[in-house]
Amino acid sequence: MRNSKLRAFLIALMLLVFAAGLAFLLFPSLWGAMVDREISLNAQDFLNRGETEPTIPEVIVTIDSPTEPEETRAYPELWADMVHYNETIYTQGQAGLSCQYDYQKPSFRLSDYGLGDEVFGVISIPAMELEMPIFLGATEQHMADGAAHLSQTSLPIGGENTNCVIAGHRGYNGASYFRYIDKLNVGDLISVTNLWETLSYRVCEIKIIDPHDVTEILIQPGRELLTLLTCHPYASGGRQRYVVYCERVESSPVSIP
Secondary structure: OHHHHHHHHHHHHHHHHHHHHHHHHHHHHHHHHHHHHHHHHHHHHHHOHHHHOOOOOOEEEOOOOOOOOOEEEOOHHHHHHHHHHHHHHHHOOOOOOOOHHHHHOOOOOHHHHOOOOOEEEEEEEHHHOEEEEEEEOOOHHHHHHOEEEOOOOOOOOOOOOEEEEEEOOOOEOOEOOOOOHHHOOOOOEEEEEOOOOEEEEEEEEEEEEOOOOHHHHOOOOOOEEEEEEEEEOOOOOOOEEEEEEEEEEOOOOOOOO
16 A cells, blocks of 8 residues: 555656646747737737827928928927937937947837837838837837837938837747848838838848947938847857848838738
């Protein structure tokens, strides 16, 4: 009888150890899947916000720029300040982009303009089957919650003489983020939906650069660019950077089926 009880106890203990080991192995994948789903749902919430929020009155915004026509926009003060920001960093040669603290500090806090959260937009990448919310400032929290705009680069509102740099993890704690960025090829379409409109871009160049080579992400005069930035190789601890340059195109908005 004693041997039977001992045998049953050992079997139960072995099963418990096996279950614990299996849970340990599967936890990162399960957690990552949950994070991926939450990021996707947050992106969809932003894209669907017009269906659930009251319509914001449109206001005529006069933009003090010879290249921009008078436009009707919601959040007029935010729009005008962002256009001014993009023009200023271009004329000043992005002098403020000197260290990691410069691109981590958010260039704008949307709550200061009466918005309910800090999601500024959504990046949609059909080739990667990916939609992620965009936050302003590459803080640790923003990078964990989605894709992050690097401060001291152009804000994702379009316009000539702009290069908006969007950073994402190359996979993190089991979640994907920009892990599969190497699926992108020249010619693929990407879209950015901000608070006002959807901007479409086409991949035009892909590079692998040194992590400290800031010159590779600067504004290029006369061009309207979106640049995706992540670590390379995968799971390397950020030894290099994988950079995808995209140029603005006039086309239908891009969405994932």
